[in-house]
Amino acid sequence: MKIPDLKKKLPDLKKKLMDSVNEIWRTVFRHGFKDTPRNRALIIISNVWLHLHPTQVREHGTKIRFTWCMGGITFFVFLFELVTGILLMYYYTPDVNKAYADIADLMYVVPYGRLLRNTHRWGAHAMVITVSIHMLRVFLSGSYKAPRQFNWVIGVLLLLLTFLLSFTGYLLPWDQLGYWAITVGMNMGRATPFLGYEGPFANLLGMTINNDVRFALIGGTTIGAPALLRAYVWHCVAIPLIAAALMMIHFWRIRKDGGISGRL
Amino acid sequence: MEIRRHEGELAELKDDRVFTWPNLVVKEFLAAIIVTIGILFYSFYVDAPLSELADPAHAENPAKAPWYFAGLQEQLVYFDPWYAGVVLPSLIVVGLMLLPYLDNNPKGNGYFTFRERKFAIVVFLSGYVFWYLLVYIGTVLRGPYWTFFWPWQEWTHSFPAPAPLHNLPLPLGIALLVGFYTVGLLFPLYIKKGTLFHNLDIIRYALTMGLILTMIGTAGKMILRLAFNIKYIIATPWINI
Numbered sequence A: 001m002k003i004p005d006l007k008k009k010l011p012d013l014k015k016k017l018m019d020s021v022n023e024i025w026r027t028v029f030r031h032g033f034k035d036t037p038r039n040r041a042l043i044i045i046s047n048v049w050l051h052l053h054p055t056q057v058r059e060h061g062t063k064i065r066f067t068w069c070m071g072g073i074t075f076f077v078f079l080f081e082l083v084t085g086i087l088l089m090y091y092y093t094p095d096v097n098k099a100y101a102d103i104a105d106l107m108y109v110v111p112y113g114r115l116l117r118n119t120h121r122w123g124a125h126a127m128v129i130t131v132s133i134h135m136l137r138v139f140l141s142g143s144y145k146a147p148r149q150f151n152w153v154i155g156v157l158l159l160l161l162t163f164l165l166s167f168t169g170y171l172l173p174w175d176q177l178g179y180w181a182i183t184v185g186m187n188m189g190r191a192t193p194f195l196g197y198e199g200p201f202a203n204l205l206g207m208t209i210n211n212d213v214r215f216a217l218i219g220g221t222t223i224g225a226p227a228l229l230r231a232y233v234w235h236c237v238a239i240p241l242i243a244a245a246l247m248m249i250h251f252w253r254i255r256k257d258g259g260i261s262g263r264l
Numbered sequence B: 001m002e003i004r005r006h007e008g009e010l011a012e013l014k015d016d017r018v019f020t021w022p023n024l025v026v027k028e029f030l031a032a033i034i035v036t037i038g039i040l041f042y043s044f045y046v047d048a049p050l051s052e053l054a055d056p057a058h059a060e061n062p063a064k065a066p067w068y069f070a071g072l073q074e075q076l077v078y079f080d081p082w083y084a085g086v087v088l089p090s091l092i093v094v095g096l097m098l099l100p101y102l103d104n105n106p107k108g109n110g111y112f113t114f115r116e117r118k119f120a121i122v123v124f125l126s127g128y129v130f131w132y133l134l135v136y137i138g139t140v141l142r143g144p145y146w147t148f149f150w151p152w153q154e155w156t157h158s159f160p161a162p163a164p165l166h167n168l169p170l171p172l173g174i175a176l177l178v179g180f181y182t183v184g185l186l187f188p189l190y191i192k193k194g195t196l197f198h199n200l201d202i203i204r205y206a207l208t209m210g211l212i213l214t215m216i217g218t219a220g221k222m223i224l225r226l227a228f229n230i231k232y233i234i235a236t237p238w239i240n241i
């Protein structure tokens, strides 16, 4: 081929290349990659992850000074905990004879294990903080008022679940810190009115140490192997599933309630 | 409805709306990156705590709940566990859930304002601050045997024996409690011609004031304990308050 010939062909080739890329892109994302209003909308609605969003939002809703970004960050930290939590599960056995050693291994033996455990632990604390700041923002901007009352109620349940997620995780290393923290908690549990064996009016329902709420929570009369297993299942499976379900409702409701709140 | 011209294509954007992509999604991704970097940095320098292997025979002293529950544990000083650990947190959760239904002030919906909803904001913020104050005391200022230490004091096991506590006589205690709620419920009727009562109407008013008075009462009991060494306002064989 002569050089001038190639020069003529080159732009043609570039176009062909871009066309094929665009074609493949379309099979993956179901829209082209040119920045057009149509594609801006399609990016949102044709993407399973992003379609939680509406295609358009009121401008103030995108401002950090309005939402403080705290709900979004809480959700992100939740996802972050999901990923690091799953990675931790590869190394951890919920068995009183193994749990502590597994965590020690993570800290001293497993490559990047220490970083993994640290991020999961600090992420949990971060989530507790961000969710309470999110609640503060929603309160101060009056965003729980009509028609968003019920989404606030869902939010309160999420707040509670966030606390419980953190709390159940606290026991898993099976160290003194977690063990006695859970003991403190369960000493309160056994004092539940009517339902705890040391609580007021416990005798009315015939509560004893081996049939009250505390017994149900820890699967025994003392904190032992069943308590660890229960904490593990609550922490790794049950609460995350419930929380995820509630978050789906929470986000769904934000849109059904007319998007992010604001002056009408 | 406004039609905006955008790079040659017509786009319909309602009122003050902007496209979610990129306006919002970009910020979300940025926030996600910053948070990830933050957690990674912190985790790189600070290790998650891991104490010795759990030993049921050797209690930690002090044995502390995780910080977000330390406020409730701090309340154990002033109340029996059925209240501090079960009824009080339940009331907080129920109160929070009821909040949107109790606050029927139509103003301040979806924007920040203090002037238009002073009462709600003062009440909520008091509770919020109260909670974190207790968290702070419980996590930082409590040492062995849950003894109070200022941040600059060293934790020791040799502290003066705490003053003996006593209970209020039962009739006085009941009178105090009933009196507190009665006065508390009636008092707002005389402020600003009872605007609060008229705005909320009877059911909302009763629930709102019930919750607020319980919050104030909880703080009040702390003061009675700290100032007058009172253990129980009401002491009976069945229940102590």
Ligand code: HEM
Binding pocket: A067, A068, A069, A070, A071, A072, A073, A074, A075, A078, A131, A134, A135, A138, A143, A144, A148, A151, A152, A153, A154, A155, A156, A157, A158, A159, A162, A247, A250, A254, A259, A260, A261, A262
């Ligand atoms: C795991 C916990 C939670 C997650 C992941 C979450 C997530 C979100 C997100 C992403 C938003 C969008 C606006 C924003 O970022 O501020 C939002 C809004 C909202 N959240 Fe949450 N939230 C949680 C807990 C709560 C709690 C504890 C409350 C209140 C008690 C609450 C009440 C609301 C309400 C009422 C809205 C609508 C606000 C508006 O339209 O301005 N959420 N939430």
